[in-house]
Amino acid sequence: MRLFAAVLPPPDAVAELSSAVGPLRSLPGAGRLRWTAPADWHFTLAFLGEVDEALLPALTERLARAAHRHPPHELRFAGAGRFDDRVLWIGADGDRTALRDLARSAAAGARRAGVEADGKHPFRAHLTLARATDPVPLRPYEEHLAGFSGAPWTVERLALVRSKLPASGVPGERPRYETVAEWGLGH
Numbered sequence: 665m666r667l668f669a670a671v672l673p674p675p676d677a678v679a680e681l682s683s684a685v686g687p688l689r690s691l692p693g694a695g696r697l698r699w700t701a702p703a704d705w706h707f708t709l710a711f712l713g714e715v716d717e718a719l720l721p722a723l724t725e726r727l728a729r730a731a732h733r734h735p736p737h738e739l740r741f742a743g744a745g746r747f748d749d750r751v752l753w754i755g756a757d758g759d760r761t762a763l764r765d766l767a768r769s770a771a772a773g774a775r776r777a778g779v780e781a782d783g784k785h786p787f788r789a790h791l792t793l794a795r796a797t798d799p800v801p802l803r804p805y806e807e808h809l810a811g812f813s814g815a816p817w818t819v820e821r822l823a824l825v826r827s828k829l830p831a832s833g834v835p836g837e838r839p840r841y842e843t844v845a846e847w848g849l850g851h
């Protein structure tokens with residue numbers, strides 16, 4: 665099954681961000697973007713990819729330990745960015761060091777369970793808001809969100825999420841995320 669470790673923001677923070685993102689949908693080119701659903705919003709800490717079900721017990725054990733070693737910490741949504749002209753995202757402000765450390769622990773824990781986390785890029789906290797298959801000039805979107813800084817919220821849990829990719833060829837269909845397990849930080 666396709667898995668990733670993530671932080672899921674609380675409903676209030678999601679609602680606030682959703683209000684800020686709403687107006688972007690009427691910018692030129694917005695129709696060519698695939699917007700992520702607020703209910704799906706997350707910060708990926710470690711992308712694990714296809715994982716053999718037999719490794720799940722060891723993986724959950726290691727991720728539980730990683731969660732327990734890190735205390736809850738504060739974040740806020742802030743700082744829009746883009747990857748080329750294909751991915752529009754919002755970043756995080758606040759205790760970003762704590763988030764990065766948690767991400768490293770999750771990846772290291774997964775590795776010890778025999779699951780290699782995608783390590784191509786250094787960890788960069790970003791929540792994907794929209795994607796484009798063919799490049800769309802995203803700078804205006806980034807600029808619209810540049811001044812946005814959300815209310816602080818507390819990262820309380822580490823989640824292991826399953827991603828079920830849509831059957832290929834179904835236009836507009838998104839992967840379905842399912843939380844497989846969650847662990848409170850610091851306990």
Ligand code: ATP
Nearest residue numbers: 666668707708710711782792795827828829838839
């Ligand atoms: P889609 O791939 O259909 O656009 P998605 O990216 O939301 O949808 P997944 O590909 O299952 O669904 O990815 C789940 C999460 O992991 C997303 O936040 C995605 O950005 C991230 N992710 C996917 N692949 C990688 C990767 N190779 N390295 C790091 N993060 C990844």
Ligand code: MG
Nearest residue numbers: 795827829839
């Ligand atoms: Mg993907």
